[in-house]
Amino acid sequence: MEILRVHFILQRLIQLIPVVFGISIVSFLIIHLIPGDPASIMLGSRATPENVQQLTAQMGLDKPLYDQYLIFLQNLVQGDLGKSILLKQSVNTLISERLGTTFFLVMYASVLSLLVSIPIALWSAMKKDSLLDNGFRTLSIFGLAMPSFWIGILLMLLFSIKIKLFPVSGYGKNFIGHLYYLFLPALTITCSLAPVLVRPLRSKIINVFSSEYIEAARARGLKEHQIILNHVLRNAISGTVTILGVNIGWLLGGSIVIETIFSVPGLGQLLINSILSRDYPIIQGLVLVFAILVIVVNLLTDLCYAWLDPRVDLE
Amino acid sequence: MQPILEVDSLKVVLQTKQRTIHAVNNVTFHVRTGETVGLVGESGSGKSITCRSILQLLPTPQGKVVGGGIRFAGKDLLSYSKKQMQELRGREIGMVLQDPMSSLDPVYRVGEQLVETLRTHTKISKKDAWQKAVELLRLVGIPSPEKRVHDYPHQMSGGMRQRVMIALAICCDPKLLLADEPTTALDVTVQDQVLSLMKEIQQRLGMAILIVTHNLGVVAEMCDRVVVLYAGKVMETAATSDLFQTPRHAYTLGLIHSVPRIESEEKLEGIPGTLPDMSHAIKCCPFRERCSFATSECSFDEHTQLKEVAPGHWSACFHHERVCTQA
Numbered sequence A: 001m002e003i004l005r006v007h008f009i010l011q012r013l014i015q016l017i018p019v020v021f022g023i024s025i026v027s028f029l030i031i032h033l034i035p036g037d038p039a040s041i042m043l044g045s046r047a048t049p050e051n052v053q054q055l056t057a058q059m060g061l062d063k064p065l066y067d068q069y070l071i072f073l074q075n076l077v078q079g080d081l082g083k084s085i086l087l088k089q090s091v092n093t094l095i096s097e098r099l100g101t102t103f104f105l106v107m108y109a110s111v112l113s114l115l116v117s118i119p120i121a122l123w124s125a126m127k128k129d130s131l132l133d134n135g136f137r138t139l140s141i142f143g144l145a146m147p148s149f150w151i152g153i154l155l156m157l158l159f160s161i162k163i164k165l166f167p168v169s170g171y172g173k174n175f176i177g178h179l180y181y182l183f184l185p186a187l188t189i190t191c192s193l194a195p196v197l198v199r200p201l202r203s204k205i206i207n208v209f210s211s212e213y214i215e216a217a218r219a220r221g222l223k224e225h226q227i228i229l230n231h232v233l234r235n236a237i238s239g240t241v242t243i244l245g246v247n248i249g250w251l252l253g254g255s256i257v258i259e260t261i262f263s264v265p266g267l268g269q270l271l272i273n274s275i276l277s278r279d280y281p282i283i284q285g286l287v288l289v290f291a292i293l294v295i296v297v298n299l300l301t302d303l304c305y306a307w308l309d310p311r312v313d314l315e
Numbered sequence B: 001m002q003p004i005l006e007v008d009s010l011k012v013v014l015q016t017k018q019r020t021i022h023a024v025n026n027v028t029f030h031v032r033t034g035e036t037v038g039l040v041g042e043s044g045s046g047k048s049i050t051c052r053s054i055l056q057l058l059p060t061p062q063g064k065v066v067g068g069g070i071r072f073a074g075k076d077l078l079s080y081s082k083k084q085m086q087e088l089r090g091r092e093i094g095m096v097l098q099d100p101m102s103s104l105d106p107v108y109r110v111g112e113q114l115v116e117t118l119r120t121h122t123k124i125s126k127k128d129a130w131q132k133a134v135e136l137l138r139l140v141g142i143p144s145p146e147k148r149v150h151d152y153p154h155q156m157s158g159g160m161r162q163r164v165m166i167a168l169a170i171c172c173d174p175k176l177l178l179a180d181e182p183t184t185a186l187d188v189t190v191q192d193q194v195l196s197l198m199k200e201i202q203q204r205l206g207m208a209i210l211i212v213t214h215n216l217g218v219v220a221e222m223c224d225r226v227v228v229l230y231a232g233k234v235m236e237t238a239a240t241s242d243l244f245q246t247p248r249h250a251y252t253l254g255l256i257h258s259v260p261r262i263e264s265e266e267k268l269e270g271i272p273g274t275l276p277d278m279s280h281a282i283k284c285c286p287f288r289e290r291c292s293f294a295t296s297e298c299s300f301d302e303h304t305q306l307k308e309v310a311p312g313h314w315s316a317c318f319h320h321e322r323v324c325t326q327a
C-alpha cells in the first residue's frame, strides 16, 4: 500500500513536468502579449529613453524571443523568478514572504467552511425537508448569489466598525494573532464556500444514513453519536474533500479580492499592486506559483481522498 | 424450557405518505433457549419487519409497533428506553443482515469494527479487544485471522464478509441471534458453509436463533421449529419434521409443493397469484383468493384463527384436516 502510494505520487509528479512547462510558456509570454514595447510600458509615461534602454538590457528584452525564453527557463529551473522593477527586490523573496499568509488564509477559510458546513449539512439531512432545512437552503443560495467583496465589506462594517470586535486590516504577529486578524477575511470566504459544500454533503449524508451498514451498525448496538460521527460523517466527508480541492483555484482567486479588501499582506495583494504598477516579473512569478499551487493541492486532494476511502485504488 | 423470546399478537404498521401497510398483523410465536426457529413466507409477507421490530429497528419514520408485546428473557422490550435498547442490541441479541456486501462499513478494517462493537458493550482494553477480534475471526473460520483482521471489507469475498457479520453479531455472546436471510446473497456452496457455521456456533454458545428465509431447504437443514408467515399473519407453526410431513395449512402445502425437487422431472408449481392488498388489516384467511381449498367459511375471522390442531402444531387453516390428508 505504501509503495503504491509513493509510486502514485511519483507518477503524478512526473505528469506535472509538461504542465509546468506549459505554464512557464504562458507566464513568459505575459510580457510579450501586451502591444508595444514592454520596457516602456513597465516604466510608464515618465520614463526617460535611458531608463527604457537600461531596463531593456537588464531584462534581455533586446534578444530574440526564444533566447529570452531559454534564459527565463534557465532561471526558473534554478528557482530564480527574477527581480521586481519597482520594488527592486527579488521576486522569490517577495513571493515567499507572502506565500505563508495566503496559504494560512486559504487553509483557515477551508477549515472554517468545513466547521460550518458539516453541522449544517448534518442537521439539514437529519431534519430533511423541515423548516430548518429549507431555511439553510435559502441561506446558501443567498451566500452563493452575493459577491464576496460585498459580503466582506458588509462584515467589516458590522464587526469591525460598528461593534469593533475584529480588526479592519492586518495579519497579526503569531498564530493566535493570525487567527484573530484573519477571522473576518476567512469568514467572508466561508460565506461563499460553505454553500458550495453543504448541498452535496447533505445529500451524501442522507444517502449514507439509509445505507445497510448504518443499519447494521445500529444492530450492533453502537451509540447514536458513534454512528453519526464515526460512520455517517466519516463516509460522507470524502466527497467534500474533493469539492474543496476542485475549488482551490477559485479559492485562491477569491482570496485575492478578500486580501485587497482587508489589506492582508498576501499574494493577492501583491498581485493587485503589481498589476497596477505593471511590475511584470512579479506577475509572471505569481502566475507560476498560483498554477503550481493549484496542481499541488489537487494532488494532495487525491491523496487525502484515497486516505479517507480505502476502496480508492491509486492506480 | 422457558422461551427466551416471546412475540405476542404483534401488530406493526408502515405509514407512508400514500398509504398505510399493515405489515405485521397479530403475529404470535416464541423461541426457546438453544432452539432454532425459522420464519418463512414469500416476499413481502412481513418476515423482515417482524424481525426488525424485535430490535426496534423498523424503518423510520414509517414503521411503528401498534399492538401486542415482545418479551425477551421475561422482560418487555417495548417498554425499553432508547438507551436500554441500544445496550441490548449486539450484546443480548445479535443480528445478521441479508447482504454482506453492504453491511460492513467500507472505510474501517474488519478488526476495527469488531473492536468498536466489543468496546461498546464490554469494558475491555484496546489490545485485548484486538486479541478477541482475532479469536472471533478464527471462531467463524476465517483463515489466518491475524492477517485478515487488518483487511478492509472490500478485500474479502462475500462468504468471508458474512462470516465477519456473524462474528460481529456474536462477539458479546448474545442469547439470541436474528438472521435475516443470512445466505440469500451468497453462492450455493458458500450458503452451506455459513449455515453449518451458524449451527456450530449455536452449539458452542448455546444461543437461540431466529432465522428468516424463504428457502425451505434452509429450514429443513437448520430449524427445530417453523413459523409460516403470510401477509403479516401466522399461518402455521410446528416442529420442522411435522410441518414437512403433515402440513396442516393450505398455504404451507403450496409452499412445499413449489420447492423444486432435483430428483424429479416435475415442473415447479409455484403458487399462482400474489399477496393481497395489505393497506387494511385483513380479517379472514389472507390466502383465500389463491387457495384451492377455499370455501365460504374461510372469509370469517373466527374460523381462521391460529389454533392448536395437533400437539405442538398450530394452524390457522379452516380446512386443516383436508389439507393434512392431501399431503
Ligand SMILES: Nc1ncnc2c1ncn2[C@@H]1O[C@H](COP(=O)(O)OP(=O)(O)OP(=O)(O)O)[C@@H](O)[C@H]1O
Pocket (backbone or CB within 6 Å): B014, B016, B021, B023, B041, B042, B043, B044, B045, B046, B047, B048, B049, B050, B059, B062, B214, B278
Ligand atoms: N421501508 C419501508 N417502507 C414502506 N413499506 C415497507 C418498508 N419496508 C417494508 N415495507 C412493506 O412491508 C411489508 C413487509 O415487508 P418485509 O420486508 O417484512 O417483507 P419480507 O417478508 O421480509 O420480504 P422479503 O422476502 O422480500 O425480504 C411489504 O409489503 C413491504 O412492501
Ligand code: SF4
Pocket (backbone or CB within 6 Å): B249, B250, B251, B285, B286, B287, B288, B289, B291, B292, B293, B294, B295, B298, B304, B316, B317, B318, B319, B320
Ligand atoms: S383457511 Fe381456507 S382459504 Fe385459508 S388456507 Fe385454509 S382453506 Fe385456504
Ligand SMILES: [Mg+2]
Pocket (backbone or CB within 6 Å): B047, B048, B049, B180
Ligand atoms: Mg426481508
